[in-house]
Amino acid sequence: MKEQLANIRAQAIRAMEQAQDTAALEALRVQYLGKKGALTAVLKRMGSLTAEERPAMGQLANEVRSALEEALEARSKKLEAQALEARLKAETLDVTIPGTPVALGHRHPMYIALDEIKDIFVGMGFEVLDGPEVELSYYNFDRLNAEADHPSRDWSDTFYFDADSRVMLRSQTSPMQVHAMEKKELPIRILAPGRVYRKDEVDATHSPMFHQVEGMVIDKGITMADLKGTLNAVMEQLFGPGTVTRFRPHHFPFTEPSCEMDVQCHKCGGEGCPTCKGEGWIEVLGAGMIHPSVLEMSGIDPNVYSGWAFGMGLERLAMRRFKITDLRLIFENDIRFLEQF
Numbered sequence: 001m002k003e004q005l006a007n008i009r010a011q012a013i014r015a016m017e018q019a020q021d022t023a024a025l026e027a028l029r030v031q032y033l034g035k036k037g038a039l040t041a042v043l044k045r046m047g048s049l050t051a052e053e054r055p056a057m058g059q060l061a062n063e064v065r066s067a068l069e070e071a072l073e074a075r076s077k078k079l080e081a082q083a084l085e086a087r088l089k090a091e092t093l094d095v096t097i098p099g100t101p102v103a104l105g106h107r108h109p110m111y112i113a114l115d116e117i118k119d120i121f122v123g124m125g126f127e128v129l130d131g132p133e134v135e136l137s138y139y140n141f142d143r144l145n146a147e148a149d150h151p152s153r154d155w156s157d158t159f160y161f162d163a164d165s166r167v168m169l170r171s172q173t174s175p176m177q178v179h180a181m182e183k184k185e186l187p188i189r190i191l192a193p194g195r196v197y198r199k200d201e202v203d204a205t206h207s208p209m210f211h212q213v214e215g216m217v218i219d220k221g222i223t224m225a226d227l228k229g230t231l232n233a234v235m236e237q238l239f240g241p242g243t244v245t246r247f248r249p250h251h252f253p254f255t256e257p258s259c260e261m262d263v264q265c266h267k268c269g270g271e272g273c274p275t276c277k278g279e280g281w282i283e284v285l286g287a288g289m290i291h292p293s294v295l296e297m298s299g300i301d302p303n304v305y306s307g308w309a310f311g312m313g314l315e316r317l318a319m320r321r322f323k324i325t326d327l328r329l330i331f332e333n334d335i336r337f338l339e340q341f
């Protein structure tokens with residue numbers, strides 16, 4: 001048995017030192033040290049030894065096992081190092097080859113327009129607010145003085161989440177007026193851009209999701225003159241000096257008086273052309289003096305404070321700004337379109 005162990009040791013170590021790859025080395029490990037390996041076979045026969053012979057033989061067998069394991073480990077390290085060296089030789093790196101260009105994206109045209117609008121208002125001391133798109137009808141309608149039977153409350157116009165019309169996707173950014181009145185100290189000057197949702201079919205000028213920019217000012221002594229002066233100044237900065245505007249009377253539940261603001265068509269100077277659909281004017285926003293009931297519901301005394309507010313359609317404004325003719329282009333993310341801005 002002693003001789004056998006010595007043979008195994010010599011043979012195995014020689015074979016391991018000559019193994020050319022890790023697969024060959026693994027085969028040798030199985031061959032000698034595995035469950036059915038040569039060394040194991042010898043160990044199994046230990047039982048046939050006498051009690052005096054056993055300890056010495058056991059010790060020898062353990063020594064052989066350690067020697068084999070060491071040889072295995074040493075060869076494995078060597079093979080790894082060789083493989084690494086071969087790879088380093090094969091993989092030469094040419095640092096002078098030009099890299100693959102990475103296509104850089106840029107802001108979406110609608111957000112370019114929004115950033116311009118934000119810059120103008122922030123320059124006037126407005127704070128930009130963000131608010132929930134999933135809204136309570138309480139904020140979207142009730143607190144904005146919308147009559148119980150106002151058509152926009154209808155299920156055919158508004159996306160509700162529940163049967164009793166309590167939770168909805170906001171249909172306008174105007175509820176941000178109420179959130180601001182609840183949270184902010186007076187005086188308030190805020191701008192609140194964001195997505196709004198209505199049950200409209202998609203066509204060249206409609207989408208069930210679109211963007212509005214809400215603005216609001218509340219302070220002592222605010223009048224319609226502030227509204228007109230501010231919005232005229234904004235339009236001049238947005239569309240260029242000398243931009244002509246007009247205000248038409250309108251109705252919104254949350255403002256009194258209410259108006260819509262048009263900008264004279266930049267293309268035809270008010271003559272009428274395809275861009276303005278022959279009208280000479282392009283409607284850009286709804287606005288008005290905040291209704292005293294709306295102030296009162298938010299705990300603001302309308303005898304002390306007054307304010308004005310506006311809401312404009314961002315897509316429409318961006319379309320005018322960049323002469324885009326179809327609303328769908330804004331949402332389709334066709335890079336042939338987007339790359340033009």
Ligand code: DAH
Nearest residue numbers: 172174286287288309310311
């Ligand atoms: N929320 C209105 C709409 O969606 C737009 C609007 C009109 C907002 C007048 C206002 C406002 O703040 O004063 O049609």
